[in-house]
Amino acid sequence: MLNIAFACPKCEQTTQATVSPETMELRCARCDYVLPSTTGALQEGKLTRCLCCGSPELFVRKDFSQRLGVAIIVVGFLISTIFWWNYMPLASYATLFATALLDLVLYFLVGNLLECYRCHAQYRGLPELEQYGPFSLEVHEKHRQQAIRLREAERSVPAKPGSP
Ligand SMILES: [Zn+2]
Ligand SMILES: [Zn+2]
Structure with a gap:
């Protein structure tokens, strides 16, 4: 079909x-x-x-929807900013890294x-x-x-x- x-x-x-x-x-x-x-x-x-x-x-x-890719990055960035302002730089970096990785994995999976x-x-x-x-x-x-x-x-x- x-x-x-x-x-x-x-x-x-x-x-x-x-x-x-x-x-x-x-x-x-x-x-x-x-x-x-x-x-x-x-x-x-x-x-x-x-x-x-x-x-x-x-x-x-x-x-792969470009809009979804951008949405994932934006959400990741917001979460990492929250960690940053709560003096958790490691968690902040980790979130940024994880979102970029998620985007990449999604791109290859679809x-x-x-x-x-x-x-x-x-x-x-x-x-x-x-x-x-x-x-x-x-x-x-x-x-x-x-x-x-x-x-x-x-x-x-x-x-x-x-x-x-
Ligand atoms: Zn046509
Ligand atoms: Zn019609």
Whole structure:
């Protein structure tokens, strides 16, 4: 079973869906919208393009939330500050060290996921993730520039006649 976290193009909410390899039907859990043309995206167990936006550019990354990593560091820092102010420098250092270690261990323990450069849909449960490329800053930059141009084009569309 393939689990996908994506932003629905219809209701624009972030949602999660499970897709079976047989049907490959991706349905939004919030508005029931079925994303078009997902058939054939999975070939011999390999995802050839993103099920949400159709982009063939996908990369593998750690299934580690940056926000969680930062939260652990912040909490560790707060606890160590409390020790510091209570004249327990050793406990203070130990807490800092332990939190950094915990972050590192978590990073190595978590699995990998596949992410789309263009729409940032995340795919979990795919076999053999080694066959996809790692993150490339170049490709990321390409998609970022494209998104900016797209937004600027939308903004420069002249207002409808008759509207204030
Ligand atoms: Zn939706
Ligand atoms: Zn995509």
